[in-house]
Amino acid sequence: MPLDAQAKLLRALQQQEVTPVGASKAHKVDIRVIAATHRDLLEMVEQGAFREDLFYRLAVGIIQLPPLRERIADIPELVTVLMARLNQEANEQPGYKSKNISNAVINFIKEQRWPGNIRELWNTLLRASIWSEEEQLEVEHLQQAMIKRPEMKWSNPSGADVSKGVDINDLLEKTKRYYVEEALRLTAGQKGKAAALLGLNNHQTLGNWMKQLGIKDA
Secondary structure: OOHHHHHHHHHHHHHOEEOOOOOOOOEEOOOOOOOOOOOOHHHHHHHOOOOHHHHHHHOOOOOOOOOHHHOHHHHHHHHHHHHHHHHHHHOOOOOOOOOEEOHHHHHHHHHOOOOOHHHHHHHHHHHHHHHOOOOEEOHHHHHHHOOOOOOOOOOOOOOOOHHHOOOHHHHHHHHHHHHHHHHHHHOOOOHHHHHHHOOOOOHHHHHHHHHHHOOOOO
16 A cells, blocks of 8 residues: 555554545444555565554554465375365266375475465366366376466566667666655655665665756655
């Protein structure tokens, strides 16, 4: 959330009231909040991108859910549970044969990174079960069922055609302007926090950049 939205949420949590759209006065609310994120909020607090007071207002009961690749010991049991559920759900499909998993497949699953975590594992097992006519799934069935992710390639961020000549100083100035303005927007104009987001040693350096680029204080 942007910082202004964070401030509104904090106000609602602290005062336990909200003003509905079109209403002329605030209404009391009695709510409990369950919040989830894949971001490092403490790091964002240090960078000035997340309000510290809101963080401590939300961080009451904290549950850390590690990714699947960090829970290798859980994989055999997870696969057993997923396959039992998969076979149960598909049992009514005409011609479907319940599938088993070989130990080689378990070891293969342990070696994968699974960026999509259990959802990705579930969908891979589901595809393998549908596509294979065998009662026991082998490694090749899982390999065929896995979605191949494209390799990251270098890209041209500016879109400029170097073969036709470019003004590198102009490109650098535009890039610097964009990130300075974005950092100031995220931190509501707080130079110290914006400088930290940009990796600058102090806000004076940011102030000098702003003067050079003609960016006025918010």
